[in-house]
Amino acid sequence: MLRLQEIALAEAKVPHLAGITLDFRPVQMTTLLGRTGAGKTTLLRVIAGMAMPDKGRITLDGTDWSRLPPWKRPVAMVTQQSINYPHLSVLDNVAFPLTRAGVSREAARAQAEAMLVRVGLGAMTGRHPVALSGGQQQRVAIARALVKRAPVLLMDEPFVNLDYKLREGLREELAELLRKEAGTVAIYASTDPREALQMGDAIVLMAEGRALQSGRPRQVFAAPATLAVAAVVNDPPINLLPAEVSGGQLRLVSLGNEPIPGPDLPAGRYTLGLRAEDVRTGGDLPARVVLTEVSGSETVTHLEAGSQSLVMLERAVKTHNLGSRFGLHLDLSRALIFDAQGLRLTPEPAHG
Amino acid sequence: MYRQKYIFLLPGLLVLIAVILFPLIFTIRVSFSSWDVYNPGLNNAGGAMYARMWEDSRYWEALWRLSLLAVSTVLMQYVLGFGLALLVWREIAARRFFRVLFLVPMMTTPVVMSVIWRTIFHESLGPLNPILDALGIGAQPWLSQPGFAFAAVMIVEIWQWTPFMFLLLLAGLLSLPSEPFLAARVDGAGPIRTFLSVTFPMMGAISVGAILIRAIEASKIMETVYVLTSGGPGTSTETVSYYIYIRGMRDFQIGYSAALSLTYLIIMAVALTLIAKALVRLMVRGAQA
Structure with a gap:
């Protein structure tokens, strides 16, 4: 050794x-x-x-x-x-x-x-x-x-x-x-x-x-x-979403959306790590295409939702026109939650 | 149209003819005459001068002595020059200072240096013998005994021209890629093995170049001998070019010295070609085998 x-x-x-x-x-x-x-x-x-x-x-x-x-x-x-x-x-x-x-x-x-x-x-x-x-x-x-x-x-x-x-x-x-x-x-x-x-x-x-x-x-x-x-460790890069928890409710700060039932955590600021594969089309979060990269059989799309940039990975060859808009679904049940010091809190992918 | 290109070569060609071809052909012609101070002019003496040369043991001894001198001094210059270059190749303190210091001998005029060395070697007035005396070695007959006089010429030649080797070899070392040295360290080669298996073989081509340049120069050794010993004592330090100078410029035997010069030129051309081939085989191809 x-x-x-x-x-x-x-x-x-x-x-x-x-x-x-x-x-x-x-x-x-x-x-x-x-x-x-x-x-x-x-x-x-x-x-x-x-x-x-x-x-x-x-x-x-x-x-x-x-x-x-x-x-x-x-x-x-x-x-x-x-x-x-x-x-x-x-x-x-x-x-x-x-x-x-x-x-x-x-x-x-x-x-x-x-x-x-x-x-x-x-x-x-x-x-x-x-x-x-x-x-x-x-x-x-x-x-x-x-x-x-x-x-x-x-x-x-x-x-x-x-x-x-x-x-x-x-x-x-x-x-x-x-x-x-x-x-x-x-x-x-x-x-x-x-x-x-x-x-x-x-x-x-x-x-x-x-x-x-x-x-x-x-x-x-x-x-x-x-x-x-x-x-x-993530490629394409993991999406980092600032979040606030208070009273069992979780709010994604940069997306400005309504609070949703959150994990059982003390009130405070957190960061959600959401992998690119957990961002999907077909939701109600409006987003605009900034860049699309097709490599092999995968498509990586860079998007903007409000002030938040997001990366989406699709296991298929897709063509998204630059500037086009569609709704996204974020699978927050699979997000990792990090505290203000950057330490991961949820031992398993968070269920929220 | 393509024929016109030769017109543009003409100026250079004329100079070449004037300074190389004409003297060479003229020397060949003169060598077949017995032009001397009693019978000046181009007569026809056939091969008499060459026959005389064949019998002239002083010439052949001078040639042998020159070969010995050239081979031994160039070899020493190579070894010392390589050593000095290795010394200041890597990061050492005052590296720049040493690099310049090692070049000083080459930057001084050869004749002046020889005069200074003659003073140093002077048996009663020079500074060398008192130093040797103080060290318990005792005073040496530097310029009055054949062996010592030959050694003195060697010392001056080595001292004067090692810097030239140093300069070429240092330039060579600095141009080597650094990666093979890293590889050698990981591959288990210590400093000595790295020198033998990596540094030295990679320096093959530049070594051959440096040695040949010095060998060509050394085959003409003249001014050191002229100033330091005048070929003496007796003829014990006489080199070929110095002997030809005596025959031609002092005794004014123009025909004879032309024959000597021409033979000397041919011998040196053949010898240097053979040396060059042997060196390339030994140091460049040998290293790549």
């Missing part, structure tokens, strides 16, 4: 990591999910030894890593931009970490070749990385990381620069490879909630250098602990 304790790192007095304590278990893939600048890359760099934390401890199965230089840590890493050795052939690129680990040249080349076949580059072994396309270069880098069979595998948005089909294929391939590597701690940084929900066995939500919540992906998605988590 890879254990991080109170990892903190600041640069020029700006905290990049603020006291992160996490356990990463082998056999499961952990996804670090967060927006750009959340500290995901910095955390991976700290684990790899490329950045030294100001305080905190890193241990793998009880062995302290804090003083180890990067080249002595049993870590493999894939970064966003494909990094290879320009002067070495594809085969020697992949064999490099093995020869460093003391594997004989012949054995290293044989293993490298087998790994290149697995990532679909069996025919490219003699070429130099510059002679390959961007996607192929990244696959060389991935092969180089996987061939090492390091106990800790770090991946920093490795597929972000690849085309869609390749991304899908490599994700499955990667999951397949990792299943066979018993005892590997795999950490995968991503900005894409869908990818995180699809890939990880465990998920860690990060924002502003902190680990906000961790758990199983479905569980975190269903029950985000805070507003910030709900904002990160």
